Amino acid sequence: MMNTTATFVFVLFFVGVTILGFIAAHWRKGDLAQLDEWGLGGRRFGTIVTWFLLGGDLYTAYTFVAVPALVFGAGATGFFALPYTILIYPFAFVVFPKLWSIAKRHGYVTAADFVHARYNSRMLALAVALTGIVATMPYIALQLVGIEVVIGALGFSTQGFVGDLPLIIAFAILAAYTYTSGLRAPAMIAVVKDVLIYVTIIAAMIVIPAQLGGFGHIFSTVPPEKLLLKAPDAASLNGYSAYATLAVGSALALFLYPHSVTAILSSNSGNTIRRNMSLLPAYSLVLGLLALLGYMALASGVKDMPEYAQYFKAYGANFAVPALFLHYFPSWFVGVAFAAIGIGALVPAAIMSIAAANLYTRNVHREFVNTNMTPEQETNVAKLVSLIVKVGAVVFILALPLTYAIQLQLLGGIWIIQTLPALVLGLYTRVLDHRGLLIGWATGIGVGTWMAVSLQLKGSIYPLHLFGYVVPGYAAVWALIANLIVSIVVSVLVRVLGLKRSDDRTRPEDYLDIVEG
């Protein structure tokens, strides 16, 4: 039942990027014993490398598998991924060059480094760091889901220990080259990954709609109630508020993730980041087209084809896109497309584990365990933690059931967005007090988690009841609002009570662009 040709092509690409991953250590040679070099590639990536790195980082196996799966299962609501990626770039354009400038001037490696200096509060920095690490774990696990579905689709069993082996091998290789090459490895592999993704999506857009009788026919097979969002009625805002808050919440959360911050900080100037914000929408377009693969999967009827029945049973809607490729592409190209998904999982997984390792090293280990680390010791701790994080992710995915991978990511989003007041508002103003931000953060985490739990962790759309009217919305946004209110109220109280405020170790001019004269 194994698909030999596709497997051969898949393995070929996999071996290729593995070699690339180890070669990357010698690329733009730097002293890899420095955390700046291992964990941020020496902050030397220009516009093009940053474009590939951020694209490879933000548009992951999640993109390829879970977004079309959601559209396949839920229809128009799943399309929120598109407005989400539209909203990200204008926001990041304004905010994140500032973070880059201050990080460059002071040698910050993580967002929590900045928060620490800005508020002179190591507890607040710890909260930011731990949130980042904890939110990243399910995100890495989500990448593994992508690999697992693809390995299954190639005809291998993914049940039992033998079934887990390919996944374990893939991650062992990933861990080895991330350990030796640091951020340079995913930066180099990202180029291969992105080229494969573009090739695959262009081929899919040419081949599949033609076979299905054009887009008009594809849309006509979608049940009408799925084609649009449910309009508001007398009792509830229904699909409208859910869609808008999902897009807004996900967009605000994205660049707060440690792996996004790592990719941002590894670029070589604020202008490189800004330029990328107008170039990255190329990926959003691909994402929009990918989402439509969900409808193509519906129109093609792959779900009812007996040869795919066992896979849909095992992987659910996540199998929609692999089934579509298996059905319409020749075997060798199935290998290419699956390699795109597989490698698409490795790049972000590598960056995420590096980012989590940087956070642990800088904001937990150096602050609370060993305050006198040399740069070499710092890097060694980070390398070791990047290994531990990956093992953790593998255990996470092997122990948990494989349904609706996208919800795992949404849960991470509920937590990570709670660092927005400290980080993003902190880049602009010091009016909020560190105690207010800490209590606000705790409130946000509490409210968000409680909402998710009350939904039995099956979804993240929490119906808020306001004066008898129901407003369904992304729990992350509701929790962020609670966070902001508490942060502001406590900060005002601190002022009123005249409590001593903490120092600010940054200066206003630190936030300005660095310009090479």
Add this chain to the structure above:
Amino acid sequence: MAHEATTGTGQPRNKHWLWLLILPWIGVVWVPFYNKIEPVLWGFPYFYWYQLLWVLISAVITAVVYKKTKALPSGRKNGGAR
């Protein structure tokens, strides 16, 4: 001269151009703008092509804002302060 003190740093020029970046947010956050089937374009219901179109529009807007606000070296070429 005022800007001698900030050699090596640059302020984005014409910051008011940044306000343009709010347009994509208005365009896609207000769902009633586009939650409809008609007009259909090349088989795509309005809901879908409207949002895909905003990807392009927002890319253009961001590029324009980049050009207009690009930070220039505000000090002399051989920054004396360093």
